[in-house]
Amino acid sequence: DIQMTQSPSTLSASVGDRVTITCRASQSISSWLAWYQQKPGKAPKLLIYKASSLESGVPSRFSGSGSGTEFTLTISSLQPDDFATYYCQQYNSYWWTFGQGTKVEIK
Amino acid sequence: QVQLQESGPGLVKPSQTLSLTCTVSGGSISSGSYYWSWIRQPAGKGLEWIGRIYTSGSTNYNPSLKSRVTISVDTSKNQFSLKLSSVTAADTAVYYCARVRDYLVDYWGQGTLVTVSS
Numbered sequence A: 001d002i003q004m005t006q007s008p009s010t011l012s013a014s015v016g017d018r019v020t021i022t023c024r025a026s027q028s029i030s031s032w033l034a035w036y037q038q039k040p041g042k043a044p045k046l047l048i049y050k051a052s053s054l055e056s057g058v059p060s061r062f063s064g065s066g067s068g069t070e071f072t073l074t075i076s077s078l079q080p081d082d083f084a085t086y087y088c089q090q091y092n093s094y095w096w097t098f099g100q101g102t103k104v105e106i107k
Numbered sequence B: 001q002v003q004l005q006e007s008g009p010g011l012v013k014p015s016q017t018l019s020l021t022c023t024v025s026g027g028s029i030s031s032g033s034y035y036w037s038w039i040r041q042p043a044g045k046g047l048e049w050i051g052r053i054y055t056s057g058s059t060n061y062n063p064s065l066k067s068r069v070t071i072s073v074d075t076s077k078n079q080f081s082l083k084l085s086s087v088t089a090a091d092t093a094v095y096y097c098a099r100v101r102d103y104l105v106d107y108w109g110q111g112t113l114v115t116v117s118s
Helices: none
Strands: A004-007 A010-013 A019-025 A033-038 A045-049 A062-067 A070-075 A085-090 A102-106 B003-007 B018-025 B035-041 B048-054 B059-061 B069-074 B079-084 B093-101 B104-108 B112-116
Touching: A004 A085, A010 A019, A019 A033, A019 A085, A019 A102, A033 A062, A045 A062, A045 B104, A070 A085, B003 B093, B003 B104, B018 B035, B018 B093, B018 B112, B035 B069, B048 B069, B048 B079, B048 B093, B059 B069, B079 B093
Parallel strands: A010 A102
Antiparallel strands: A004 A019, A019 A070, A033 A045, A033 A085, A062 A070, A085 A102, B003 B018, B018 B079, B035 B048, B035 B093, B048 B059, B069 B079, B093 B104, B093 B112
């Protein structure tokens, strides 16, 4: 299995901050990476696919970058609705895997 | 708009079989090129793929669970199901059913908590 490691596990930030989350793959996954947002008690929601493509309806303050083994999710100006847990998911290999999550909490 | 809804017992005894069903509405489960999947999430932890069934009926399972998992589809009822045998407390989690398009989850069920306890 390809292991996905996110950092940090928890991130404390304020409204308006620029926030960056990193996801590293245990082997190259080209650009086959997605990011999801999950709020407490809810199912995750797809934000970004193919490393940098924004899903329809997702605010433009979210962006993704990277290829190979290192990827980032950036929120350019954190909004109150963005406090949530974020997961990366690789879909390069036969068996898809998620990162362990990064919780973005209010500072 | 596609909707998915999980159903099944919320409490299962250790060593027994966990059985869940996902009912799909707003579209036919047998049309299009989708994977229908089960994903679980223990409390306070991350997401884990359990397995998937393709529109054609072929299945793939998480290697770590493969010996205990069966996913099947009932096209007449527009449902797909999960069976996980020989459960332990480690299988306690919120179980989500999901539709996968182009390897991405585009629709999720609301999730159902299954507790394994005597």
